[in-house]
Amino acid sequence: MDDDVGGVSDDAPRLDYCWGDDCPKRFDMHGFPVYVSPTVDFDHRSGHEDVGRALEQLRAQFSYIVHPSRGIPNAALEDLRAAGVSVYLTGHEKDEWWPCGDGDGCYAQREKRIAFTASLLADLHGLDPLVLLHELAHAWHGLIVADGWRNDCIRRGYNESVHELGRYDEVRNQHWWSGRPPHEGWGTQRGYAATNEYEWFAESAEAYFLMNGSYPFHRHDLF
Known part of the structure; x- marks a missing residue:
């Protein structure tokens, strides 16, 4: 999307x-x-x-x-x-x-x-x-977040997770419960959350509160 x-x-x-x-x-x-x-x-x-x-x-x-x-x-x-x-x-x-x-x-x-x-x-x-x-x-x-798109805390979290720790360099890009056939997304690739700090925040919100269709899947994947 x-x-x-x-x-x-x-x-x-x-x-x-x-x-x-x-x-x-x-x-x-x-x-x-x-x-x-x-x-x-x-x-x-x-x-x-x-x-x-x-x-x-x-x-x-x-x-x-x-x-x-x-x-x-x-x-x-x-x-x-x-x-x-x-x-x-x-x-x-x-x-x-x-x-x-x-x-x-x-x-x-x-x-x-x-x-x-x-x-x-x-x-x-x-x-x-x-x-x-x-x-x-x-x-x-x-x-709503202080300083909006320029929020330093979110930016630092993104840089640490993506650039320093490399958590999204190669991840499974589709969770098993998605219902989609394996050929449509069971491989590994660079995680969508690595795109930029905006997508990292939105993908993290999905994982933290509910579930995400690609990595990070659940709250524990964020830490």
Whole structure:
């Protein structure tokens, strides 16, 4: 998944300034606004796009994440709600309301918006991967953490884990419970968490609070 952190152009359209039938439809999920683009066809399946299944997957991920047993502090979720973080679902990445660059999922800092294509969510199996938690972690990093993207503690943690200790140089890139055939991801490669400090933080959040589809898989892998 392409996480275009902060990747929004200055002239990107804003949902606040839209009225009429050509505007995204709004839903609410656990206190977060969810917008569905007019490019998503509610009545017919187009290719791999199925908005009903996509919304079910998004709702399931929200329900899983906010459940008290997951250990995610409610105050953290309240901070994200108060900051105005929203989720956007589109038919394709060329949609005029799409806030990011290429890819099928991202977090755009200026818009405070998490965005997914309907096909990405509709094609997920179970709760693997937890794409919503990954993008919420990006939002937390950019909006809530002291100094945001420039937070020195996160940067030092990334440098130590990746560059000094080399924990992600060669890791298994798919957990056994993913349900995917071995040829689609049982090998080893450089871990996605090594990409940069932003992805390291988001991948670590998945492992710390829940589970991750690639290394680090669980909380104990972080230490």
